[in-house]
Amino acid sequence: MVTTPLLPSDYLDLVSPLRTGADLRGRIEAVHPETGDAATVVIRPGRGWRGHTAGQYVRIGVDVDGVRLWRAYSVTSPTDRQDGRITITVKAIPDGKVSTHLVRRAKPGTLIQLDQPTGDFVLPQAKPAKVLYLTAGSGITPVMGMLRDTEIDDAVMVHCAPQPQDVIFRNELHDLVADKKLRLTEWHTDTDGMLDIARLDELVPDWAERETWACGPAGLLDAAEEHWTEHAVPERLHTERFRPSIVVAGDGGEVTFSATGKTVDADGATPLLDIGEEAGVLMPSGCRMGICFGCVTPLRAGAVRDLRTGEITEAEPGVLIQTCVSAAAGPCDIER
Numbered sequence: 001m002v003t004t005p006l007l008p009s010d011y012l013d014l015v016s017p018l019r020t021g022a023d024l025r026g027r028i029e030a031v032h033p034e035t036g037d038a039a040t041v042v043i044r045p046g047r048g049w050r051g052h053t054a055g056q057y058v059r060i061g062v063d064v065d066g067v068r069l070w071r072a073y074s075v076t077s078p079t080d081r082q083d084g085r086i087t088i089t090v091k092a093i094p095d096g097k098v099s100t101h102l103v104r105r106a107k108p109g110t111l112i113q114l115d116q117p118t119g120d121f122v123l124p125q126a127k128p129a130k131v132l133y134l135t136a137g138s139g140i141t142p143v144m145g146m147l148r149d150t151e152i153d154d155a156v157m158v159h160c161a162p163q164p165q166d167v168i169f170r171n172e173l174h175d176l177v178a179d180k181k182l183r184l185t186e187w188h189t190d191t192d193g194m195l196d197i198a199r200l201d202e203l204v205p206d207w208a209e210r211e212t213w214a215c216g217p218a219g220l221l222d223a224a225e226e227h228w229t230e231h232a233v234p235e236r237l238h239t240e241r242f243r244p245s246i247v248v249a250g251d252g253g254e255v256t257f258s259a260t261g262k263t264v265d266a267d268g269a270t271p272l273l274d275i276g277e278e279a280g281v282l283m284p285s286g287c288r289m290g291i292c293f294g295c296v297t298p299l300r301a302g303a304v305r306d307l308r309t310g311e312i313t314e315a316e317p318g319v320l321i322q323t324c325v326s327a328a329a330g331p332c333d334i335e336r
Contacts, residue, residue, distance in 0.1 A: 302332030
């Protein structure tokens with residue numbers, strides 16, 4: 001009666017938002033630039049944080065211009081950090097609302113929402129004797145968590161970036177090289193062109209004998225998977241994608257977002273999540289690659305295509321779709 005219409009927990013959230021029993025949150029404590037378009041965000045998680053395994057990612061909810069948006073980022077801090085804080089390293093992408101906000105506008109003291117970490121792009125409990133890390137751009141972030149957490153006796157990295165100043169964590173990587181904890185090849189695409197995966201025979205002659213963790217753009221990972229399969233060692237390649245592979249695309253159609261009354265034309269290759277965000281519709285999201293189910297939404301009418309498999313889902317009562325991996329397969333109505 002005293003606190004109505006609020007609950008006592010609402011007042012506790014104001015006093016101690018990171019307390020045990022509250023919704024899991026974190027407080028941004030610092031933002032450190034890494035490159036011209038990337039920064040490391042230092043976060044103190046609430047007491048409900050259960051810890052992560054190196055290589056995993058965490059979904060975070062950030063309020064941008066009054067709207068809460070969810071994204072997933074790899075945890076780049078080691079698992080045994082003594083101050084209890086964690087870090088994510090974010091690269092601002094064109095038109096990326098959350099990434100640009102975190103790199104350019106996030107301030108210490110800001111509260112964010114957190115989920116527990118997840119993901120299986122991790123090293124096994126029994127350390128491999130020889131490892132290859134194949135990365136490009138921000139694909140280095142989960143691997144940096146591994147490098148900071150676990151020392152491998154024979155670790156090699158091939159990393160692609162446009163120019164030397166675009167290499168995230170470059171100074172730390174070169175420190176590892178100086179300490180003989182890593183052998184590093186930087187491939188600068190502005191001068192060297194895109195990496196031909198066949199060049200691994202020259203860059204890392206024993207690549208087929210190594211357990212490999214690869215993360216980066218879809219083109220790099222597609223080429224790696226094909227290369228490892230051709231050489232009959234696909235089981236030694238472990239990949240992490242920031243976006244799903246589009247296996248099958250169709251003709252698209254008119255998409256209606258019934259809750260907001262907006263209707264837009266969509267092609268058959270763009271996820272409905274992207275279509276909705278471009279139209280200004282508030283779309284829940286998380287990993288954006290079909291893993292976390294944070295984007296699940298009712299399909300009211302029509303049909304959609306799973307971009308990973310080509311499978312068609314038609315509307316019927318109770319049908320839910322993952323908008324991050326589904327595209328219009330003709331006219332459809334999404335309950336947003």
